[in-house]
Amino acid sequence: MEIGELxxxxxxKFGAFAHTRLSKPKTLCINTHTFIFIFLYSLxxxxxxxxxxxxxxxxxxxxxxxxxxxxxxxxxxxxxxxxKPDRDDYAxxxxxxxxxxxxxxxxTISIELEGAPFGNVVSFSDGVPEKSTGIPYFYLTTLDPTAxxxxxxxxSSLTVSEYPLGTCGKADPESPACAKIxxxxxxxxxxxxxxxxxxxxxxxxxxxxxxxxxxxGHDFQIFKLEIEDIFMINWFGGPKPLTVDQYLxxxxxxxxxxxx
Numbered sequence: 001m002e003i004g005e006l007x008x009x010x011x012x013k014f015g016a017f018a019h020t021r022l023s024k025p026k027t028l029c030i031n032t033h034t035f036i037f038i039f040l041y042s043l044x045x046x047x048x049x050x051x052x053x054x055x056x057x058x059x060x061x062x063x064x065x066x067x068x069x070x071x072x073x074x075x076x077x078x079x080x081x082x083x084k085p086d087r088d089d090y091a092x093x094x095x096x097x098x099x100x101x102x103x104x105x106x107x108t109i110s111i112e113l114e115g116a117p118f119g120n121v122v123s124f125s126d127g128v129p130e131k132s133t134g135i136p137y138f139y140l141t142t143l144d145p146t147a148x149x150x151x152x153x154x155x156s157s158l159t160v161s162e163y164p165l166g167t168c169g170k171a172d173p174e175s176p177a178c179a180k181i182x183x184x185x186x187x188x189x190x191x192x193x194x195x196x197x198x199x200x201x202x203x204x205x206x207x208x209x210x211x212x213x214x215x216x217g218h219d220f221q222i223f224k225l226e227i228e229d230i231f232m233i234n235w236f237g238g239p240k241p242l243t244v245d246q247y248l249x250x251x252x253x254x255x256x257x258x259x260x
Contacts, residue, residue: 084096084167087179087234087235090232090234090240090241090242090246091242091246091247091249091250092250093179093232093234093240094134094181094230094232094242094247094250095132095134095247095250097160097162097179097181097232097234098126098132098134098136098160098181098183099126099127099132099134100165101124101160101161101164101165102123102124102125102207102208103121103122103123103124103160103164104121104122104124104136104158104159104160104161105119105120105121105122105158105159105160106119106120106121106122106124106138106146106156106157106158106187107119107120107156107157107158107159108120108145108146108149108150108153108155108156108187109149109152109153109155109156110145110149111145111148111149111152112145118145118146118149120144120145120146122138122140122146122158123138123139123204123207123208123211124136124137124138124158124204125137125200125203125204125206125207125208126203127199127203128199128202128203128206129206131199133248134227134247134248134250135224135225135226135227135248136158136183136224136225137190137200137203137204137222137223137224138187138204138222138223138224138225139201139204139208139211139214139220139221139222139223140220140221140223141218141219141220141221142219142221143218143219147221147223150187150188150223151189154186154187154188155186155187156184156185156186156187156225157182157183157184157185158182158183158225159180159181159182159183160180160181161173161178161179161180162178162179162180162234163178176233176234176235176236176237177235177236179232179233179234179235180232180233180234181230181231181232181233182230182231182232183225183227183229183230184227184228184229184230184231185225185226185227185228185229186225186226186228187223187224187225187226188223188224188226189221189222189223190221190222190223190224192221192222196224197222200222200224201222204222227244227247227248228244229244230242230243230244230247
């Protein structure tokens with residue numbers, strides 16, 4: 001494609017994208033993507049209107065614009081490292097869902113609510129980029145009900161959705177076309193002096209760097225979910241048959257986030 005054709009095509013796409021992004025007066029905040037878009041768009045408009053703009057400059061800005069339009073695989077500041085597995089490969093899909101997500105709803109048996117279920121938004125990690133395990137690790141404090149509940153009654157479940165990954169298209173979060181998985185088991189403390197604790201801390205701090213600065217006086221400890229049951233829906237037809245053994249033994253490649 002010639003530079004002139006590329007520029008025309010880029011300008012058309014950019015204009016449509018601008019209308020989508022900038023014509024919402026009720027939006028009160030600007031996310032990172034929109035900020036980058038506004039910055040690039042302003043530079044682009046300035047440069048293409050200057051008489052001295054040369055072909056190389058025009059080509060560079062067309063490239064930057066098209067690169068940004070391909071930026072949509074970025075989710076919550078990170079790039080999705082692997083494409084979605086075949087939905088009929090249940091173990092691969094389940095491991096992909098867990099490894100790609102960074103938070104979910106962790107449910108415990110409430111002490112304060114006399115045994116009623118209590119759901120809480122928590123961050124988690126199942127491993128470092130080169131070594132995903134499928135086992136969710138958590139960094140929790142007993143100042144929060146979730147950790148207190150787990151120490152009293154280990155029964156727990158973690159639910160994550162494909163929706164935050166931005167790969168559900170127009171499907172509603174409750175639609176079977178937008179995958180969801182619930183891991184049920186026991187939420188237990190990890191021995192602080194073990195190699196597993198060292199691995200889990202590295203996994204958590206890699207995925208959630210802010211955790212490193214959380215108050216030491218709040219006595220954060222590492223927990224893990226010992227999985228006993230898996231409920232996953234990633235398409236119509238009800239829950240998919242998947243055992244814990246199949247889930248845990250599924251081999252990821254060396255980058256961990258892109259299933260074989």
